[in-house]
Amino acid sequence: MRIFSGIKPSGDLHLGNYIGALSQWIALQDAHECIYCVVDLHALTVAIDPSELRRRTLDAAAWYLALGLDPKKSTLFVQSHVSAHAELGWILNTIAKISELKAMHQFKEKSKSNPDNINMGLFDYPVLMASDILLYDTEGVPVGEDQKQHVELVRELARRFNGRFGETFTVPKSMLMKHGARVMALDNPAKKMEKTGSVDGYIALSDTPDLVKKKIKRAVTDSGREILFDAKKKPALANLLTIYHLLSGQAISDIEKAYAQGGYKEFKDGLARVLIEFLAPVQERYGQYRGDENNLRALLADGASRAKKHAEKKMIMIKRRIGLYE
Numbered sequence: 001m002r003i004f005s006g007i008k009p010s011g012d013l014h015l016g017n018y019i020g021a022l023s024q025w026i027a028l029q030d031a032h033e034c035i036y037c038v039v040d041l042h043a044l045t046v047a048i049d050p051s052e053l054r055r056r057t058l059d060a061a062a063w064y065l066a067l068g069l070d071p072k073k074s075t076l077f078v079q080s081h082v083s084a085h086a087e088l089g090w091i092l093n094t095i096a097k098i099s100e101l102k103a104m105h106q107f108k109e110k111s112k113s114n115p116d117n118i119n120m121g122l123f124d125y126p127v128l129m130a131s132d133i134l135l136y137d138t139e140g141v142p143v144g145e146d147q148k149q150h151v152e153l154v155r156e157l158a159r160r161f162n163g164r165f166g167e168t169f170t171v172p173k174s175m176l177m178k179h180g181a182r183v184m185a186l187d188n189p190a191k192k193m194e195k196t197g198s199v200d201g202y203i204a205l206s207d208t209p210d211l212v213k214k215k216i217k218r219a220v221t222d223s224g225r226e227i228l229f230d231a232k233k234k235p236a237l238a239n240l241l242t243i244y245h246l247l248s249g250q251a252i253s254d255i256e257k258a259y260a261q262g263g264y265k266e267f268k269d270g271l272a273r274v275l276i277e278f279l280a281p282v283q284e285r286y287g288q289y290r291g292d293e294n295n296l297r298a299l300l301a302d303g304a305s306r307a308k309k310h311a312e313k314k315m316i317m318i319k320r321r322i323g324l325y326e
C-alpha cells in the first residue's frame with residue numbers, strides 16, 4: 001500500500017501525536033511504501049513566528065527519526081519543498097464546497113478558540129490536506145481520530161474529481177489505532193490531548209523525567225480506588241491505562257492485576273516509570289539527529305527530491321485532465 005501522513009510543526013510534539021499517528025507510521029514502513037511529511041504550510045494557519053516555524057520544522061523531522069522513521073525505507077520531506085501541494089490545493093478548491101468546509105469540526109473549534117484569526121487558510125486547511133494525500137496516489141492515511149472527518153472529505157473530493165474528469169485519484173482510507181486513536185488530556189478526560197491545550201494536559205516528547213512525574217501526579221482521576229478499565233464510568237483512568245498499555249506492551253488485564261492491591265498512587269508511579277523509560281532513548285536519539293543539522297537538512301532535501309518526482313508526474317496528468325494548456 002502507498003501510505004501518506006503528516007504533522008504540522010506548530011507546537012511541541014506530544015504523546016497523542018505519537019500514539020495516534022507516529023507509532024503507526026513506524027510500524028507501517030516495513031511492509032508499505034510510506035511518505036511522511038512535516039506540513040509547514042498547514043502550520044501557517046495559526047500565527048507563528050517565522051524563526052519558530054523554521055526551528056519547529058527541523059525539530060519535528062528529528063522527532064520522527066528519533067522515534068524510528070527510517071529515511072531509507074520511507075520518504076521524509078517538508079511540504080513547502082514540493083510546490084505541487086499548493087498548486088493542487090488551488091485546483092481542488094474549485095471543486096470543494098464552502099458548505100462542506102463549514103461543517104468541519106476542527107474549523108469550528110479553532111474558530112471558537114481563536115476568534116481573532118479565522119483566516120482563509122484555516123477554513124481551507126482540509127483542501128490542502130486533500131492535495132497532500134491525493135498527489136501521491138495514497139491508499140492509507142494513518143492518523144488520529146480527530147482527522148477522520150478530514151479524510152472523509154478527501155475521499156469525497158477524490159470521487160467528485162474522478163466523476164467529473166475521469167479516473168485520476170486513488171480514494172484513500174484513514175487508518176486509526178484500535179486503542180489510542182484519541183488520547184485524552186491528562187487534566188480533562190473530556191478533551192483530547194493537544195499541543196495548544198494547557199501544559200498539564202499533555203506529555204511532550206521532550207518532557208524531562210521530573211516534569212513527567214509531576215504531570216502524571218496531577219492527572220485527573222475518577223472516583224473509587226480500583227484500577228479497572230471502564231471507559232464509561234472511569235474515562236480518566238481508561239485513558240491512563242491505554243497509555244500504559246500502548247507504551248509498555250502489557251495487556252490491560254495484566255496491568256489491572258498488577259495494581260489490584262494498590263491504588264492510584266502506585267498506578268501513577270508505575271505509569272510515570274513506563275513513560276520515562278519510553279522517552280529516555282527517544283530523547284537521546286532526538287539530541288543526536290537535532291544536533292547534526294547538516295545531516296538533517298540533507299535527509300530532508302533527498303526526501304523532497306524523491307517526493308517531487310511523484311508529485312510532478314501526477315500534476316502533469318491532473319493538468320491534462322482539467323484542460324490546462326500545456
Ligand code: TYM
Pocket residue numbers: 004005006007008009016017018019020021039042128129132133141142143144145146147150180181182183184192193194
Ligand atoms: P496534527 O499536527 O494536529 O496532528 C498530527 C497527528 O497526530 C494525531 N493526534 C492525535 N492522535 C490521538 N490522540 C490525540 N490526542 C491526538 N492529537 C493529535 C492527529 O490525528 C494527526 O494524525 N491535518 C493534520 C496534518 C496533515 C495531514 C495531512 C495528516 C496535513 N496533511 C495529510 C495526514 C495526511 C493535523 O493537523 O495533524
